[in-house]
Amino acid sequence: MIQLRESVLKVVAYFDLFNYPVTLEEIRHFLDQPVHGDVLPAALKSLLDKQLLWQHGQYYSCKNDPQLVERRKQGNQMAVKQLKKAMRVGRVLSWFPYVRGVGISGSLSKNIAYKGSDLDFFIITAANRLWIARFFLFLLAKTVKFFVRRHFFCLNYYVDEQALEIEEQNIFTAIETITLLPACGREGFQNFFSSNQWVSEYLPNGSFRKLPAKDMSRSIIKRVMEWGMNNGMGDRLDNWLMERFSAHWKVQRTLNKFTSHNVPLGAFVSEKHICKPMPHYYQQRILGMFQEKIDQIQAQYTLVAD
Incomplete structure (x- = not known):
């Protein structure tokens, strides 16, 4: 029971970093050990009795703050609308050459959205054509920004069919992977999930x-464009685009400018089969904050237990 209580505290503490109270079923879903029967409610009751956790309605948090629950409810309500919008955008993204899967990631994949928040997408591309796919989607994003005057969707994480397994394997990437919501590309995500059983x-x-009901339909225009680049010229173009994007980001990193997440501009890993944010910024910051939170809670837990 002690080990289970510690696991429960870890789950609540992780989401507490984002001021996000969680339900019993969410705690069960994200526990780091198997759990069966009614032992989980008993563990929660023990933690509540010790005032290591607080309950407001069906939600549990490390903070005794009812406003966090109201904030979550509002975010969940807005997510319903945003998810519909994200699904529509995902279908548009799937029209572009070499895109084999589009998934909704970030906070929206966890059913939370706030006014002004972006739509984050995870892209699976055909093997050896990641940078061509990224270039076309980059043009789309720039066109949208020109007319809308702001980015409302982010396309920061790309993998191709030769690199489906996530390299960094930790609690952060595990949660991001298991909450990833496929919008398009049944086969692409079936292979992606099979490659990430870790x-x-x-x-x-x-x-x-849940996987999409159908695989992506490939329009005549998409098939013709891909046919025209399924050759040595396409190989050279993909490599050239990778070099150009990499050089651009290298220059950006020297400017000492930062994103809204306090991450340097241009902080991307740019390899042949993958394009993603550098993990030693936002990801490592979250993991560091999580460890600090766990250390604080464990010290408090030991004190209460004594």
Whole structure:
């Protein structure tokens, strides 16, 4: 029971970093050990009695703050509308050459959205054509920004069919992977989830999200464009685009400018089969904050237990 209580505290503490109270079923889903029967409610009651956790309605938090619950409810309500919008955008993204899967990531994949928040997408591309796909989607994003005057969607994480397994394997990437919501590309995400079974080592009670009912339809225009680049010229173009994007980001990193997440501009890993944010910024910051939170809670837990 002691080990289970510690696991429960870890789940609540992780989401507490984002001021996000969680339900009993969410705690069960994100536990780092298998759990069966009614032992989880008993563990929660023990933690509530010790005032290590607080409950407001069906939600649990490390903070005794009812406003966090109201904030979550408002975010969940807005997410309903944003998810519909994200699904529509995802379908548009799937029209572009070499895109094989589009998934909704970030806070929206966890059913939370706020006014002005962006739509984050995870892109699976055809093997050896990641940078061509990224270039076309980059043009789309710039066109949208020109007419709308702001970015409302972010396309920061790309993998191609040769690099589906997530390299960094930790609690942060496990949660991001298991909450990833496929919008388009049944086969692409079926292969992606099969390549990331390591997630069950961190989240043994969790399960991947439901696959799209159908695979992506490939229009005549998309097929013709891909046919025209499925050759040596396409190979050289993909490599050239990778070099150009990499050089651009290298220059950006020297400007000492930062994003809204306090991450340097241009902080991207740019390899042949993957394009993603550098993990030693935002990801490592979250993991560091999580460890600090766990250390604080464990010290408090030991004090209460004594």
